[in-house]
Amino acid sequence: MKSRRSRAPRPVRATPERSAPIAGVWSLDVDRIPPGERPRRVTITFRTAPGGKWTTVVEMVAADGTTRRAESTAAPDGVPVPVTGTMELIDSGSLRQPAPNTLVMTLGKNGSPVSTRVYTVARDHRSMTETIIWAGGGIPRLETTHFRRVG
Numbered sequence: 690m691k692s693r694r695s696r697a698p699r700p701v702r703a704t705p706e707r708s709a710p711i712a713g714v715w716s717l718d719v720d721r722i723p724p725g726e727r728p729r730r731v732t733i734t735f736r737t738a739p740g741g742k743w744t745t746v747v748e749m750v751a752a753d754g755t756t757r758r759a760e761s762t763a764a765p766d767g768v769p770v771p772v773t774g775t776m777e778l779i780d781s782g783s784l785r786q787p788a789p790n791t792l793v794m795t796l797g798k799n800g801s802p803v804s805t806r807v808y809t810v811a812r813d814h815r816s817m818t819e820t821i822i823w824a825g826g827g828i829p830r831l832e833t834t835h836f837r838r839v840g
Contacts, residue, residue, distance in 0.1 A: 708789075709735075709737055709789060710789055710790040710810040710814050711735045711743075711786075711789075711790065711791075711792050711808060711810055711817075712735050712736060712737055713734070713735065713838050713839075713840055714732055714733075714734045714838070714839050714840030715732065715733045715734070715735070715817055715836035715837065715838055715839065716730070716731070716732050716836060716837055716839045717730070717731035717732070717733075717834060717835070717836055718834070718835040718836065718837060719731070721834065721835055722834070727752060728749055728750060728751050728752060729750040729751065729752060729754070730748075730749070730750040731747070731748070731749045731750075732747070732748050732839070733745065733746070733747050733808075733836065734746040734747075734840075735792065735808075738762050740764065741764060741765070742762050742763060742764045742765075743762065743763060743764075743765065743784055743786075743792070744760070744761070744762045745759075745760065745761050745762075745763075745782070745794070746758070746759070746760045747759045747760075747774075747776070749776075756775075757774070757775045757776045758774040758775055758776070759772050759773070759774040759775070759776040759779060760772070760773050760774050761773070761782050763782060763783060763784045764784070765784045765785050765786035765792070766783075766784075766785075767783050767784070767785050767795075768783055769781045769782065769783045769795075769797065770782060770783065772796070778796075778798060778803060779796045779797065779798055779803055780797065780798050780799065781796070781797040781798070781800075782794055782795065782796050782797070783795045790809060790810040790811075791807065791808065791809050791810075792807075792808045793805065793806070793807050793808075794806045794807075794808070801824070802824035803823075803824055804821055804822060804823050804824055805821075805822045805824070806819055806820065806821050806822075807819070807820040807822075814838065815837060815838050816835065816836065816837050816838070817835075817836040817837075817838070818833055818834070818835055818836075819833065819834045819835075819836065820832070820833050821833070821834070
């Protein structure tokens with residue numbers, strides 16, 4: 690009887706895309722935005738940070754060429770943190786992560802809600818949808834935007 694050597698399983702490389710599908714640089718598909726509202730470019734960068742936190746950086750170039758930026762680092766525990774930068778509509782944000790491919794972000798200004806955004810990465814890890822729920826009186830307005838991975 691021949692003895693069989695057991696082989697140890699090969700380790701799987703834990704790339705950010707594999708272990709945290711949201712991590713990466715995402716570019717808005719501006720062609721799907723109505724012409725009157727269309728920016729030149731929007732990128733969102735999600736990076737893992739120490740302590741299980743996420744760093745989010747948003748850069749937007751408006752149709753007129755002006756640039757705005759926002760940055761925050763938050764744990765996915767729902768606790769609001771400051772948002773820094775030049776986006777005057779927001780000054781705080783909080784996160785929840787119900788699944789590895791989904792991040793829920795609530796944005797606020799002066800203690801009041803502005804919007805909630807749900808980012809969901811597709812199975813192929815190359816595209817992401819953003820569902821935006823705008824705060825305000827009455828039934829919230831919903832929008833969906835589409836991003837593609839660029840980094």
